Amino acid sequence: MAVAKLAPQVSRPAPPPGSVITRSSRERTTAWPLVDRIAHALCWVVGIALCLVALAIVLFMFFKGVAYLHPRLLVESPAPSAVQSQSGGFFDPILGTLIVAAIGIAIAAPIGVALGTWLAEYGRPSWLARAVESVIEIIAGAPSVVLALFGLLVFAQGYLGFLSTTAENGGVYGRSFFAAGAVMAVLALPLVVASTREALTRLPDRLREASFALGRTPATTIRQVLLPAIRPDLATGTVLGLGRIIGDTAIISILLGTYLDFEKVGNVPAIGTLRGTGSTLTSYIFNNSPAGEGNAPQKAYAASFLLLIIVLVLNGIVTWLTTRDGQSEGGGLGRALRLIPFMPDPSS
């Protein structure tokens, strides 16, 4: 109040008419040593080349995709046919991608956030914390095909038969949406852990002190102050994990079987599908590529285009989450997002 009264309405003086406003010109590289100038030029060349490669991929996929992507393809199930016009669309693979991504992130997000929080806020005993960090690094570095093979080993155990198909002779097939989703969770876990941990480490200690100084326990502080404060980062980690899951092929081809349409197990509607096998966009693309059995390149191009769009949208969401200035008032979208756990609160 007092501040407003004290601040007089000052009109800032403009420069006198006719005066020339000069700005310092860019530094001239001609004054640089030759080595620096060559390196400078190389940087430009490499940077532009990378952009061109990325642009080529997107444009190529765009034109191929637009040419072959008919709306019909989005709603038709794949059909076994050697003729491209009769082999159906990729409705099942789209649904399969969504199912695998949902299972994977539903497991990875809570565990990853919990692990990251434990590492950042407790991390004791320190030998255990170091061990956990190493394990997560190993997982992050492991090729997904290795994870998939390990997953097959695990889910083919007799006592996990309820998650996939059990054959007449008691052998467990080990391939199902459950199995693929669970191993996908392992794939996404390091990304969620890393973003949670980094974000918590970056939070200033004064937030924790402020909460402790009010007599709140570390657990309350984490739940009510720290995690809400890093919701954008939690969302970022989750979306990155989603992108990783959606793009992976090896786990799908090993743990989800080779049929392109849903193969249900048992008679229970949803559970039957999840226990059964199916396909995702990645396995569909692989199958229909010239290298696969289907050999329907037009379908592969169309599906690739769709996959590329999904990944680009996810990347866009990450960028939006990490660069928002946080000044928006939070309109309809913001309010809708606030209802989703781990989504950023636009008002904070």
Added chain:
Amino acid sequence: MDPMMPPPVRRIAVDRDPYVAPPRSAGNGAASTTAVAPRLHAARTPSLHVRERMSIESVWLAYGENWVVRDVSLPVRQGEVLAMIGASGSGKTTLLRSLNRLTEITAGAARSGQITLDGQDIHELEVNELRRRVTMVFQQPNPFPMSIFDNVAYALAERPGRGGRRRRRSPEIEHAVADALHRAGLYDEVGGDLERSALRLSGGQQQRLCIARALAAEPEVLLLDEPCSALDPISTATIEELIVELRDSVAIVIVTHNLQQAFRVADHVAFMHLGELVEYGTSEQVFDRPTIERTRDYISGAFG
């Protein structure tokens, strides 16, 4: 203990008469301070409800091998403001943080001596209960990244029916939040929209929000660690007035580098140097008639 240091003043009588403002001396040292900055409650009667809440007895504090507070004894009374002054590294902030055991967050912190809250050793109290009874406001305003309402509601004592992040809005909680904001002198400015993000308040408002938050816990003692050092003069003046108003309902300890601020708000002043309590007395005594050479040097700006 450093033999070159003057002995700390200690064993200050605890049940002394309520402080009566002595006539303003046109004296040495802080005379200029007096002229520039009149005491905020010079015009008001001193509090009649002075009673001791905390007592610091022969406290030593260390970080690792490094003793940063050496044998300090001080009373903390409700009804008056205690200011701790001294150069950087004099241990005053560490001493302040030990009053609600925030020093324990730092690894390697050690302590000897006794600190009591209403006669009870604070190390026998459950630490979170202690911190609810002795709350703290920090140098940097540190509101939580949530709404103004949630910031204050967060500090309310746990009630049955467990409050999550989005506490159930009982009229009781709304009243408590509004009350705390009133006490911190913030309600008139923000009362219209408590759902606003606390991060969008100005620095001075944020710091008053932090004070409101600290008051919402209904503490017996309020610790202020250089609460105005990050603020502009107008916000500082607002908060100083607030401090003086609050002293009747809560015991206040303030650490400050700003001697004029100490003079404006404090009833008693403790001057610390290199971990030792050099001089303690009413602010008139310490600023106008310091008995110890080092105090005189410090308040006249000779060092520190």
